[in-house]
Amino acid sequence: MVEVFAVASGKGGTGKTTSTVALGMALADRYDVTVVDADTGMANLLFHAGLSDAETTLHDVLADDAPVEAATYDRFGLTVVPCGTSLDGFRDANPDRLRDVVATLAEETDIILLDSPPALDSRTAVLPIVLADRIVVVLQPTIPAISDGLKVQEYATTYDTDVAGLLFNKVRASESIERVSEKTERYFDGPTLASVPESERAREARRAGRPLLAHAPECEAATAYRAAAEALTVQNGAADDAADRFRSAVIPESL
Amino acid sequence: MKVPRGRLDKSRVVTDPRDTLADVLDRELTGYAVFESQETLLLDGEGRGLITFTDGVPVLVYHTGTDRGGPPALADLAIPGPYHVSIYALDAANLESAHEAADLRVPPGMPAERLGGDPALADSTRRAASDERLRTTDSDESSAEGGATEQSAVEAFLDDAEKIEAIKQQARSEAHERAQQWEF
Structure with a gap:
């Protein structure tokens, strides 16, 4: 049984990687969770998960220089597949192999979270959304972030990927988030999973190279991430067909 | 609104208006920037937004398509790029009379928040602004920390179902188109 989520936002700076790891850790209470840095051009999951000196990364796997198993690390109750940060690694990586990586990982886990690039301007950037069963859209309560989030949703649904929900992040205390999230939901195919407050703890965690839920598990932001995980209804597909499903993931014929 | 024609400083296509706001702030430019969306579809054919600056800090905003000024004009401008942006430099004295238009x-920090979606840039802009x-903007910028005015613009944007449908349709x-190009 496996469900693949792409954690996506049209715009950078929304705290997508922090959110991916936090959701992953919160879901790991109930499921076996694998987190993959699918932002192969601007990887930073490794810095969040204390893996900055990881020797083998997704870049090596995508370059066909290593098997997936060599790039998986057990950290903080998660299986983490970090990506490298070198330009050479990015150049040599074949993004199409991500399909096989996901298919292989799908055999061994309940949930895969793909930390996706904050862009829609290239095949590589969009591929994680195509491969995923559903997306979690990370938004800030600002006009640019919401309009970019809408674009992500439309790309996803065009490519037959559903919307699991919205995660408002970096929400300031004075923002009337209830009204904004209620109005935002009218245009999205999924509910608001949680509103995560802007958090000094999250910045500290990032600087310390530790996930927020390990660094400050009781802080308000961490609590909101746990609520988001709770609100996410996981729809696990059958294990048997998982590999085939992702190896053959294509855009629907109707296009 | 009337602004004297300035000296063309830069003219380019940008995908994110944040970059223009950051650049203008960085160079402490006095003058104005004209934003023209490449997606005329969303702007009924002819929408241009104008933002004036003193020492890199935004002062007025006006939108030609909707003839609105001030915060509502920012909402009119807040659509996905790319934009064609022309930046013009002017002497502060030439902007004085235009800058008397309090309703614009x-x-x-509001343009950086709403157009750029970048609270950190908004903070830097506020730091650069004169006391x-x-x-004078204290009263309506409870948005020093986000705030009521700020959110009402997001809400106004969310109330514009037609514009949002256009954004979705375009996406x-x-x-x-790209599915074919990318051979998915």
């Missing part, structure tokens, strides 16, 4: 004014600007047709 915006709090210093006088901060005092869907892009996604269709």
Whole structure:
């Protein structure tokens, strides 16, 4: 049984990687969770998960220089597949192999979270959304972030990927988030999973190279991430067909 | 609104208006920037937004398509790029009379918040603003920390179902086109 989520936002700076790891850790209470840095051009999951000196990364796997198993690390109750940060690694990586990586990982886990690039301007950037069963859209309560989030949703649904929900992040205390999230939901195919407050703890965690839920598990932001995980209804597909499903993931014929 | 024609400083296509705001702030430019969306579809054919700056800090905003000024004009401008942006430099004295139009004014950090979606840039902009600007906009910029005015613009954007449908529609047709191009 496996469900693949792409954690996506049209715009950078929304705290997508922090959110991916936090959701992953919160879901790991109930499921076996694998987190993959699918932002192969601007990887930073490794810095969040204390893996900055990881020797083998997704870049090596995508370059066909290593098997997936060599790039998986057990950290903080998660299986983490970090990506490298070198330009050479990015150049040599074949993004199409991500399909096989996901298919292989799908055999061994309940949930895969793909930390996706904050862009829609290239095949590589969009591929994680195509491969995923559903997306979690990370938004800030600002006009640019919401309009970019809408674009992500439309790309996803065009490519037959559903919307699991919205995660408002970096929400300031004075923002009337209830009204904004209620109005935002009218245009999205999924509910608001949680509103995560802007958090000094999250910045500290990032600087310390530790996930927020390990660094400050009781802080308000961490609590909101746990609520988001709770609100996410996981729809696990059958294990048997998982590999085939992702190896053959294509855009629907109707296009 | 009337602004004297300035000296063309830069003219380019940008995908994110944040970059223009950051650049203008960085160079402490006095003058104005004209934003023209490349997606005329979303702007009924002819929408241009104008933002004036004193020492890199936004002062007025006006939108030609909707003839609105101030914070509502920012909402009119807040659509997905790319934009064609022309930046013009002017002497502060030439902007004085235009800057008297109080109804077109915006709090210093608001364009960075709403167009750029970048609270950190908004904070830097507020730091660069004169004390006088901060005092006079204090009342409507409870947005010093986000705030009521700020959110009402997001809500106004969310109330514009037609514009949002246009954004979605455009994204869907892009996604269709690119699926072929990318050979998915």
